[in-house]
Amino acid sequence: MSRSVENISVEKCKGCGKLFMSPVYVCSACGSEEFEPEVIEGEGKIYTHTTIRIAPEAFMDQVPYHLAIVELPHNLRLTARIDLKEGEKMEIGRPVSCIRKDDVGYWFELR
Amino acid sequence: MRSVSIIGVGTTNFGILEGMSIKEMAALACNRAILDAGIDRKEIQALYLGNYIGGILVGQETLAPVIACELGLKKSVACTKVEGACCSAGIALRQGYMLIASGVYDFVLAGGVEKMSSASTEKNTEALAAGMDKDTEGYTGLTFPGFFALVANRHMYEYGTTIEQIAMVSVKNRKNALKNPRARFRKETSLEEVLNSRLITDPLKLFDCCPISDGAAAAVLCPTEIARNFTDKPIEIIGSGHGLGHSTSYSMEGPSCAATVFAAREAFDMAGVTPSDVDVAEIHDCFTIAEIVDSEDIGFFERGKGGRAVEEGLTQVDGKIPINTSGGLLSKGHPVGATGLGQVYEIVRQLRGEHENQVKDPEIGLAMNLGATGLVSTVTIMRRI
Numbered sequence: 101m102s103r104s105v106e107n108i109s110v111e112k113c114k115g116c117g118k119l120f121m122s123p124v125y126v127c128s129a130c131g132s133e134e135f136e137p138e139v140i141e142g143e144g145k146i147y148t149h150t151t152i153r154i155a156p157e158a159f160m161d162q163v164p165y166h167l168a169i170v171e172l173p174h175n176l177r178l179t180a181r182i183d184l185k186e187g188e189k190m191e192i193g194r195p196v197s198c199i200r201k202d203d204v205g206y207w208f209e210l211r
Numbered sequence: 212m213r214s215v216s217i218i219g220v221g222t223t224n225f226g227i228l229e230g231m232s233i234k235e236m237a238a239l240a241c242n243r244a245i246l247d248a249g250i251d252r253k254e255i256q257a258l259y260l261g262n263y264i265g266g267i268l269v270g271q272e273t274l275a276p277v278i279a280c281e282l283g284l285k286k287s288v289a290c291t292k293v294e295g296a297c298c299s300a301g302i303a304l305r306q307g308y309m310l311i312a313s314g315v316y317d318f319v320l321a322g323g324v325e326k327m328s329s330a331s332t333e334k335n336t337e338a339l340a341a342g343m344d345k346d347t348e349g350y351t352g353l354t355f356p357g358f359f360a361l362v363a364n365r366h367m368y369e370y371g372t373t374i375e376q377i378a379m380v381s382v383k384n385r386k387n388a389l390k391n392p393r394a395r396f397r398k399e400t401s402l403e404e405v406l407n408s409r410l411i412t413d414p415l416k417l418f419d420c421c422p423i424s425d426g427a428a429a430a431v432l433c434p435t436e437i438a439r440n441f442t443d444k445p446i447e448i449i450g451s452g453h454g455l456g457h458s459t460s461y462s463m464e465g466p467s468c469a470a471t472v473f474a475a476r477e478a479f480d481m482a483g484v485t486p487s488d489v490d491v492a493e494i495h496d497c498f499t500i501a502e503i504v505d506s507e508d509i510g511f512f513e514r515g516k517g518g519r520a521v522e523e524g525l526t527q528v529d530g531k532i533p534i535n536t537s538g539g540l541l542s543k544g545h546p547v548g549a550t551g552l553g554q555v556y557e558i559v560r561q562l563r564g565e566h567e568n569q570v571k572d573p574e575i576g577l578a579m580n581l582g583a584t585g586l587v588s589t590v591t592i593m594r595r596i
Binding site for chain 2: 121123147148149150151152153154155156157158159160162165167169170177178179180181192203204205
């Protein structure tokens, strides 16, 4: 079964080429304030994970929800939601693919 | 740099202090520190007051000058509120330390306060989450318990730390609090009770988490050369460190808080002592796993060995390095803006030989206070003189 993988928007420093997750305002490597948009492939693996059961007021209607730090290409990382299917379990090292983005950020599913 | 000493400490109890306002708690803790120091309050030249979410939860800002008026400090006193999430009071103390060390002031009052119990758990969780980087991570629904759960899962994965070892931190600290009248929870717990408590953010359970609490704590500082004019038991600050970590959890360098590593290195270098010289420590156990990670970041144990150290009893009151003899944040409670000075209060009592859970004849004590997603940390090393 082939699934579509969403790309992830990042920003590339015009001064030194370093890639950052968006948004970024100042390049911590060279001090430049100029960036250009780039995309990277939304394929990664779980660095670590948790399931939130007690949430801030604004997120209470979503509990329980699954969060992971995802390791992406180019040594980038992201904190993202994991869309777990019935019976699925998050594990460190597990490959994940980006499926969408909304107002809580990027969503990944287990691959 | 001049040597600086703590000549007086004061605190309220930590817990659900119903009917006590943020102003009342801060004023009482500060007043008790002034009385403990035996200093004329008109001598105090500056007040640094730690507070994190008083503006959001109880709507009180401009807190430092409000408290100074209540205390009757002189009109030339410089009053500053200090905020660094849960590290606010640790930073407030360090501000006072530096300004006396540098010769700007001779007498500084450092305090910290938080009023949390008047708001719901959800409102507290939301207010605390204001310490997240809103642009990069806050919108995902990550919480502080969630951050430490991310750290816990990674620590277990990298080092084989067990969920039982993590739970043992709670068992130890709850036992330590039995004798501490300032603690919110003064009832023992068992490994089974911790492990069977309600899941909050996997793998952390209710008993892995510190309770929401009210409270305030304070200390009076002066140059060591005149400290004996006020007290027979001055406690010298021999090392003070303040480090920076990462504003996003995804930047973590392993299950560790970089801010603490740097703060500890700075404080130990300044003090000219090593982690093995420390006789008693209060470190930031907002969650069970945090105490394990802190103990490695400070250098009490090798990286990855913190869990085993708890299991082997090395951190108990009679262990190699007694950690959180007060019961820690897990038992005392965690009034976020007050915690750093609450820790210093406990260490000063230990070094004076006055603690309810007294370690045998300690000479050097350490307090370590952490804020946000491991973003900011202070380490204070103190010595009985």
